[in-house]
Amino acid sequence: MGDAARRLSALAEQALGTPLPVRIRAWDRSESGPPGTPLLVVRRRRALRRLLWKPGELGLARAWVAGDLDVEGDLYEALELLAGHLWERGGDTGRPTGPAVLLAALRDPALRATGAGLLRLARPWPPPVPPREEARPAGGPLHTVRRDKQAISHHYDVGNAFYEHVLGPSMVYSCAYWAPDSTLERAQEAKLDLVCRKLALTPGQRLLDVGCGWGSMALHAARAYGVSVVGVTLSEEQALYARKHVAEAGLTDRVEIRVQDYREVHDGPFDAISSIGMAEHVGSARYAEYARELHTLLRPGGRLLNHQIARRPLGDEAHYRVDPFIDRYVFPDGELAPVGRTVTQLEEAGFEIRDMESLREHYALTLRRWVANLEAHWDEAVRLTSPGRARVWRLYMAACALSFERNRIGVNQVLAVRTPASGASGLPLRTRDWR
Template identity: 50%
Template sequence: MLADVMHRLAGEGTVRFSAYDGSTAGPDEAPVHFEVASPRAFAHLVRAPGQIGLARAFVDGEINVHGDMYTLLRELQEPHFKRLSKADWKQLAGEATRHARQRAQRPPEEAKLRGLRHSKRRDAAAISHHYDVSNRFYELVLGPSMTYTCAVFPREDASLEEAQHEKHDLVARKLALRPGMRLLDVGCGWGGMVIHAARHYGVRALGVTLSRAQAEWAQEAIEEAGLADLAEVRYLDYRDVAESDFDAISSIGLTEHIGKANLVGYFQSLYGKLRPGGRLLNHCIMRPRNTDPRVKKRGFINRYVFPDGELMGLGHIVRVMQDEGRFEVRHEENLREHYGKTLAAWTANLNANWDECVAEAGERKARIWRLYMPGCQLAFERDEIQLHQVLAVRTEAGDSGMALRPNWEAATPEPAPSEPVAPAS
């Protein structure tokens, strides 16, 4: 019976299994119920063994998960497959053979990008694939901050909104923002950093994004906040920003989309946009080691979530910043535990607003998010991926403008005066 075989893949008492053949295994009161609803699930697995086949079956609804996805993924670890006997594997192989010819087409949600990898046109299509879903969907998942990057939790019990505010403010403090300064935020999303810098620091902030939906939402939010004289978000590739001589640049969650082959040009471009003494804060997901293999170009995350995304190790990124980018790196910190907590909060929002999320983006897209966010949470918790902030300076003649010791671990400042700050001449 299929459920008996599947039950040996999970911890005792945690998961209940059922299958289309009527078999069940595990306690009825288990917090998670894993259901193989159709033999077409095996057709997916025959065509794409492993992670992709399982993901396709889940997105298509051939596999259902009732209960907490995080708990299920935590239990279904790869070592558990060693519990299966030869007889178990024979039964699974026989089931797969019987159903291999069933129709199991590739879900349409898989990204289909064309053109030169990381060309401007293809980058725009990759960003649109993930971000131009529905602004309302993102509001439901991300919360009022509309910030889709790792938060920084000042306390264990801090709310997601507190943590996102702290993240933006930590970036602002590391960049030493002051009234009248000019900030460029590349890959600005829905404008969270731009709005924070203008509202709390009186900074003239420009954000750019390759998502038209993000740019339109952000510009409307800027207008509603009364910050149009200080802040602006453009639908624009960072490579096409005409202005230069910025006092500071923030790159929060963009480097993952740049690609290893383009990293040199990326940091050289940012260096050229800064004035002497200007600071860059690069905040991105990284590999734990420089020797780790890069993200599988055809894995689940790359097919369904972040097409053309590519992660690198901290050492490689710092080397490029220093050697080719000509930056002086002054500080870095690993915030991977914070990203685990951030993803848990986003998952809680998705689950709490499930029906409306499905209405906005469709059940298949919502299923992708329900699978990918807990999976990434586990990856951060297990140190399979990390989140680093690297602070660098365009140092001239040895003058970095930095304090002798880091001075940004201060209390969040009071909001800037409501009256507009005069632009710097």
């Protein structure tokens, strides 16, 4: 047995100034590090080459997706232990603390021997080809209709059967609303019903569901509240799935599913708008336009329910950068904003903000259930997509669950009204009664 693991552990400690808190197993089957901790498996030297050719989180992401890196043991525990070393950002400055610091350290003259040791271990020629699961959006400006459609397709058009295994029968891809004894299905139905109650839907009204996904919200609103729904998505596969289930429910007279951008909807006004887990795709450069478009599509007195993931504000917002793993492998061109900025832009578009509810802990619970679903159907998920795609979703969902639990990101439902000139919002004095 060789000594690659020992050398890797020593190099990491020299560069980072602290031992790695997990055990390492290298490609030569050698192991090093604290016993009883999760095992970080470096299956191939190529993992190091990926880091040297693309320092930082993107190199790590490519190594994970390609299977060059793996974790044996409790994935959540491993991510908790490694977070500060690998991908969490330093303080409120936005400066990276992980691989970028490692590579900066290796450029320090005092650590040239460490750098030389890493190079010898990696054998860095030639540069590895990125995994095929990596998104390569078209050029040009962000968040045009064409580019947004490509980004949405990368994330959602990977097979409806794959998502059925992960999300379960509800096919709802946003956080559920949990009670202590809930199942995932009941908790997702409770979330959909919460949205409908906040919107005060009544029979005969028109609802626009922006980013309708697989149609779950549209079906629930039509079936339980008697409204007519227009659901829009940029995903062809989602639309096919949603239309099939609308037809099976006998609701084609009340639910229309379109492959359409929200900027191309011109048949308002609507009595209510739901936007659940869609605004993260809009982008900071387009958010004011998004808010204005939805305001225009609502009748005076109509309500908007905007359900959106938020990040914590940085001390200097100029340092904000989209996570490279998320951008290349999960949500291309997606951006998270602090909830305060979202509320401000909705207000600037003319909305009156009437309620904001944080569901942060609810999303952590939901993600852990999705990870469990994926792991329970792992072989089938790999068959339906690819090993790399399944690995993307497992890491992404597990890491996000921890981020919600650690209060690094949140999710909020903002209820806004297009209040008419008379000032009559139509809401009760006790807002949480909703009607």
